[in-house]
Structure formats: C-alpha cells, structure tokens
Amino acid sequence: MPNARSQTNSVSQIHSPDCSGLDWDWGCTSEALKLSRLNRSRTSANSAKSPAMAPLASIVVRPHAMEDRCLVAPHPEVRQRLLTRYNEIKATIAQSSELSFLRSVLRPIERRPPGFNDGLLRPGPTFRPGMTFAAQLKERVLLRGDVNVIVVLVDFSDQKFTPSQTKEHYAKLWFQEGSNSVKDYFRDVSNNKVDIKGEVVGPYRMPKPISYYANEENGTGSTAPNARTMARDAAILANPKVNFSKYDNDGDGFVDAFVIVHAGSGAERTSNPNDIWSHKWVLDKGAYQADGTKVYSYLTVPADCKLGVCAHELGHLAFGWPDLYDADYTSSGIGDWCLMAGGSYNGNEDNPATPCAWCKVDQGWVEVITPKETQKVSLPDVKDEHKVLKLWTDGVAMSEYFLVENRQLKGRDKDLPAGGLLVWHIDETKDDNTSEQTNYKVALVQSDGLMELERTKRDQGDNGDPFPGVKGVRVINTTTNPSTKGNNGVPTGVAISDISDPADVMTFTVSVSNKNPAKAQIGEGSTSDVAKIHLSTH
Numbered sequence: 001m002p003n004a005r006s007q008t009n010s011v012s013q014i015h016s017p018d019c020s021g022l023d024w025d026w027g028c029t030s031e032a033l034k035l036s037r038l039n040r041s042r043t044s045a046n047s048a049k050s051p052a053m054a055p056l057a058s059i060v061v062r063p064h065a066m067e068d069r070c071l072v073a074p075h076p077e078v079r080q081r082l083l084t085r086y087n088e089i090k091a092t093i094a095q096s097s098e099l100s101f102l103r104s105v106l107r108p109i110e111r112r113p114p115g116f117n118d119g120l121l122r123p124g125p126t127f128r129p130g131m132t133f134a135a136q137l138k139e140r141v142l143l144r145g146d147v148n149v150i151v152v153l154v155d156f157s158d159q160k161f162t163p164s165q166t167k168e169h170y171a172k173l174w175f176q177e178g179s180n181s182v183k184d185y186f187r188d189v190s191n192n193k194v195d196i197k198g199e200v201v202g203p204y205r206m207p208k209p210i211s212y213y214a215n216e217e218n219g220t221g222s223t224a225p226n227a228r229t230m231a232r233d234a235a236i237l238a239n240p241k242v243n244f245s246k247y248d249n250d251g252d253g254f255v256d257a258f259v260i261v262h263a264g265s266g267a268e269r270t271s272n273p274n275d276i277w278s279h280k281w282v283l284d285k286g287a288y289q290a291d292g293t294k295v296y297s298y299l300t301v302p303a304d305c306k307l308g309v310c311a312h313e314l315g316h317l318a319f320g321w322p323d324l325y326d327a328d329y330t331s332s333g334i335g336d337w338c339l340m341a342g343g344s345y346n347g348n349e350d351n352p353a354t355p356c357a358w359c360k361v362d363q364g365w366v367e368v369i370t371p372k373e374t375q376k377v378s379l380p381d382v383k384d385e386h387k388v389l390k391l392w393t394d395g396v397a398m399s400e401y402f403l404v405e406n407r408q409l410k411g412r413d414k415d416l417p418a419g420g421l422l423v424w425h426i427d428e429t430k431d432d433n434t435s436e437q438t439n440y441k442v443a444l445v446q447s448d449g450l451m452e453l454e455r456t457k458r459d460q461g462d463n464g465d466p467f468p469g470v471k472g473v474r475v476i477n478t479t480t481n482p483s484t485k486g487n488n489g490v491p492t493g494v495a496i497s498d499i500s501d502p503a504d505v506m507t508f509t510v511s512v513s514n515k516n517p518a519k520a521q522i523g524e525g526s527t528s529d530v531a532k533i534h535l536s537t538h
Helices: 076-092 093-111 169-173 184-190 208-214 225-240 307-319 342-349 355-363 528-537
Strands: 145-155 196-204 258-262 279-282 289-290 293-294 297-302 367-369 374-381 387-392 400-407 420-427 442-445 494-497 504-514
Touching: 076 342, 145 169, 145 225, 145 307, 169 184, 169 196, 169 307, 184 307, 196 225, 208 225, 225 258, 225 279, 225 297, 258 307, 258 367, 279 307, 279 504, 297 307, 307 355, 355 400, 355 420, 374 387, 374 400, 387 504, 400 504, 420 504, 442 504
Parallel strands: 145 196, 145 258, 258 297, 367 387
Antiparallel strands: 279 297, 289 293, 374 504, 387 400, 400 420, 420 442, 494 504
C-alpha cells in the first residue's frame, strides 16, 4: 500500500522568455503580481535580433491565475542566450539600480501558487495571496510498484510528426526495458521501488493549429488559449480510445500521469514564442471527467524529446519534485548535480543525472542513516546501495539539516562534472532555489568554498564541488570554508573529516554534537546502521 507523508515542496519559477522578442516575467509569476512584457517589439528580418530595451515605465504588473505552470529548464544554448539578454537588461536599467530595487520589492511577496512546481496534482482550494502551497497541502501519496502512464500523441494542421516519430518510437522511449527508457531510468534511481508502465495512443489532430495554443507565449501564457487548452482537447480526443481509470495509480480518483507529446520542437530548445515550452501544469476549467476518474495535471514534451526532459517533467508530475535550478536565471541553483536542475541535460539529454539526495529521501527511495555521535563511515556510491546520511543540527530533528551521498562517475552519473562526496545543506523553511542572495531550499555545499553555483550564472558544476574535490578538502566543520554553520550563522555541531579520495566506497568520520540527548532524534537510522554500511562493503 502507498504511504502518506507531509508535502513541503514549493518553489518559484520564471516564465522563460524567447530571446528574439523579450517576454519576461520577472523572477517568477505569482497569484499576486506578474511582471510581464518588458518588450514585445519585433525587429525586421534584416535587423538585429535583440530588440531595444523598453523603458522602466513600460513594465506591466498584472494579476495571475492561481494555477500556474512548471517549465523544464532551458537547453544550455538557450540558457546562455537568456543570460546574455538578462545582462543587457541590467546594463540598460540605470546600471541595474532599478532592477535590484524591483527584485527586492517583488521577492518578499512572491509565493508560488498551487499548480506550478510544488507537486500539486489535484485541484486545491482558493488560496489567499502570499500563502505558499507547502503550508496548505498536508499529505501526498508515495507511488510504489507499477506507475501507469498514458502518453497521448498530438499533431496540428501547421505542425506534424516526421516519419520516424511513430508510436513505436515513443513506446520505446517511455516503456521499453533495456532501451535507456524512462522506465529504465526510474527503475534505476528508485532502487526498483517504481516501475513505469503504460501505453502510447494517437496521434490525434488537434482542432486548432499549434500557433493557436502557443499564442506567442510558448503555450504558457496566463490566459487562454494556451497549452492547458491543448491538454483538455487532447484528453477529449483520446477518451474514446483510453480507459483513464487505469491511470489512477493510488485510487484517489485522479489520473496520475497524463503525458502529451506534441509534434514539433520545444521552445526550451528553439526559444521561439510560437513553439510550446515543455512543462507540467493543470487543465483549465477544472478537471476533465472520464471513465469514473478525473484528468487534471499533465505534462507536455515535444516530438524531438529525449530522456532528460521526459524524466524531469515526470519528476514533477508523478513525484511532486520542484525545480531546483534557479528559476530567475541569476545563478545556477544546484547545476548539473540533479535531474531537477541542469542535470536533465547531462549526456546530451540521453544520460540525465540521478535525482539529488533530497529528492530520493523525499520519495523514500534510499535508506536514510542518522548518526548520533562520532563515527567512522564507509559509504558506497548511492547508485549501488542506495544509502544517504542525514545529519541534524545538534542531533535534534528540525527543518535545517545536511544530507551526504557518494556520487561517482559511472552509470546514470557518468556525465556529472566530477565524482566524490556531495554534502547537501537543506532548509525546509525556504520555498525555493531562486534567491541566491539569502539561502536555497536545497543547496550543494561546494568543497572549494567559492559558491560558484550561487554567485555565477555560467557554472553548472565543476570538480571543485564534491569533497575532497580539486583542492583536496578533507574536512568540513563550523570553522572551515565552506562550513556547516546554519543559515543563521550559528554552529550546527556537524563535522565531517578524514574524507577519502573519490571511490566506489568512500570513508570519512562524521561527528554530530548532542547538546540535549533527551531530545536527540535517532530518526530513520542509528549508529549501528552506520556500522552496517561499513560492514556491507566487505
């Protein structure tokens, strides 16, 4: 039986612009404010592609719908173009003084409404402005065993599939065992706890052209028509062929994984406003009822999709993970170290990174070991034995803690920037990974102390991030740089020392102070569990 658990995922997200005609929702859209359309002026075919910057007075703030969309990260080439345009904007708006002021004003009230990338899979109540989804959704169900997914192919009068883009092609990509499919990926990273199954139907001709659904806003505009309109049309067309009740995996009356593969390319790769940007969202006008169940949440990817984008979006749709890249593109979030950040593009999108430790712990895919005293540890690669350490501040369960995993350059992590011990600083009180000026929700403690993931926009991860890393950093505690201090600057009592070279089994010593033994939480594991890790490697 699936287990219920508290759901805390909530993260902010930007409407990613096209670079040829800027359409920028600053920082993120919200139920309260949306900064949009700095400049929609188009240049002629013979002029420069980058339009003139609109004056600050042209900025429009408008209300936004409660149910928002969750985009895949832009392709690295598109991301670079976005960053170039971002820097042009910064240079234009009075040396960025107004820009900084605007961001400082908007960010405190930006709270992600349900439907974006907070794991919303079902209709929720109306939320008052400023209330996070994490504060509202009390329980979600962990999917286990067979996870049935319905994939619907759709094309348009102005955009069709190529001869090679057949039902058989997508059945292989999603469901065929041994073909580096979505099924293979999630079986690997979940420690066989989930098995993706399903069918591919279509293609169905949409009643409107793709330009209608894209609507010059990548299909992600806040008003119809948009991709939500396309999703509803797709559900209606597929209904005679599909028994949607088969895809309610947890028996709650809702389809868990409704996937739309549309003809054409994704805007995350082309940056064309008349292409659809891959995303997870929810249907407009409420759920569509069919076969005694309801279709509400969906994801859509393009015909030329690869494993990385499909796995990333299914991470949102089936498992409720937020985006962990910096959604306003002013920094890198956690870069290429996680499927839910830039890691979806690793290996030319054919070998995306595994989900980070926080994602795997969130879904119960790893054994969590919680030491309560100084202990020598031998920790295997997380892909081999699926074990992660959790280190509480002063040994007491609270919202801020550290996760430690061993990630080596093999298998699903073959295309990481480097191998070694990854130390994650988790702060569950944070909404997202957007504000590098404060603290991320899920932050990678970078061994070289340079904080390049937070401070630069081009570094997606390097050999200075894992421990011991290029600088040979073999200890981290409350006095080192980087340190294990809390986000409030207070020592946590957590220390890791004697870190070995990268290997399939890494050794180190972990210390957790215990100021109040009566309140110390042994949590999911104990000291004996750590010893068990050591013994399991011999």
